Amino acid sequence: MKVGYLGPEATFTHGAVQAFFSGKESIPYATIPDCMDAVAKGEITCAVVPLENAIEGSVNITIDYLVHEQPLHIVGEIAVPIKQHLAVHPINADNWRNVERVLSHPHALAQCHKFLHTYVHGAVLEQMTSTSAGAKYVAEHEGECIAAVCNEFAVEHYGLQIVAHDIHTYKGNYTRFIILAKGEEALSHAFIPYTGEKSTWMITLPFNQAGALHQVLSAFSWRKLNLSKIESRPMKTGLGNYFFLIDVEQTWDEVLMRGAKEELEALGCGVTIIGRYSCYVLHTEMENSPSM
Numbered sequence: 001m002k003v004g005y006l007g008p009e010a011t012f013t014h015g016a017v018q019a020f021f022s023g024k025e026s027i028p029y030a031t032i033p034d035c036m037d038a039v040a041k042g043e044i045t046c047a048v049v050p051l052e053n054a055i056e057g058s059v060n061i062t063i064d065y066l067v068h069e070q071p072l073h074i075v076g077e078i079a080v081p082i083k084q085h086l087a088v089h090p091i092n093a094d095n096w097r098n099v100e101r102v103l104s105h106p107h108a109l110a111q112c113h114k115f116l117h118t119y120v121h122g123a124v125l126e127q128m129t130s131t132s133a134g135a136k137y138v139a140e141h142e143g144e145c146i147a148a149v150c151n152e153f154a155v156e157h158y159g160l161q162i163v164a165h166d167i168h169t170y171k172g173n174y175t176r177f178i179i180l181a182k183g184e185e186a187l188s189h190a191f192i193p194y195t196g197e198k199s200t201w202m203i204t205l206p207f208n209q210a211g212a213l214h215q216v217l218s219a220f221s222w223r224k225l226n227l228s229k230i231e232s233r234p235m236k237t238g239l240g241n242y243f244f245l246i247d248v249e250q251t252w253d254e255v256l257m258r259g260a261k262e263e264l265e266a267l268g269c270g271v272t273i274i275g276r277y278s279c280y281v282l283h284t285e286m287e288n289s290p291s292m
């Protein structure tokens with residue numbers, strides 16, 4: 001089994017892969033679409049990508065690429081606590097208050113905006129494809145007075161030095177990572193804490209119909225199907241056209257869920273179930289566990 005992840009080495013995604021797929025071959029890809037394309041091409045069995053952060057919200061490229069470009073299945077979810085640190089090349093450790101640029105994934109920069117605004121005010125915040133891409137760049141450019149926002153794994157991996165610990169603005173900073181595969185079969189893990197079952201539904205509404213969203217929600221509500229997330233994203237077909245991603249938080253029930261799907265379709269909605277899967281949570285930043 002080969003598992004792809006948003007690289008380079010030592011991203012938060014890589015940490016999630018090491019915990020969930022310990023002992024399996026893992027391959028870094030430069031971008032989230034690259035990870036998904038690699039699954040579709042059969043280069044890897046599955047890919048792990050970030051979907052949603054507790055502070056910053058959804059990773060839109062993951063949702064959009066999944067819905068518009070590469071229709072894979074969600075076969076598992078791993079929630080991971082996120083701790084962000086400010087790190088520099090060791091030769092710049094005493095000079096970190098003067099850094100001119102701070103490099104990281106846009107979500108990581110946003111998670112730390114209060115610290116960055118207060119302590120390195122004026123530094124340019126430079127978006128990278130991942131936190132560890134920022135860490136790698138900082139390690140390779142010791143002559144530049146720059147810093148990365150990244151995890152401890154990247155600090156060790158790229159030989160950086162932490163100059164400020166835990167700089168994320170809010171505690172309880174978790175990210176949900178999803179495992180994507182070509183097939184629908186859900187994955188399970190014997191050792192990582194299990195938090196329950198979920199399904200993710202992609203729903204389009206009938207054109208310009210008053211009350212359509214209300215009717216969609218009521219198809220779930222009268223069946224007492226508990227929703228844990230609802231998100232709208234542009235269809236990319238014109239202003240005002242959206243699709244909805246809805247997470248239903250309970251074990252798949254063939255009668256209830258099929259009933260809900262058929263009711264929605266009868267209303268004129270498009271319904272695609274993107275995945276039915278088990279959810280897990282890591283309790284330490286980079287939990288290591290025995291293999292699946």
Ligand SMILES: O=C(O)C(=O)Cc1ccccc1
Pocket residue numbers: 006010011012013014050053082105107108129130131132175
């Ligand atoms: O960039 C990373 O390390 C990732 O894995 C994506 C990400 C970015 C910010 C918070 C959580 C995950």
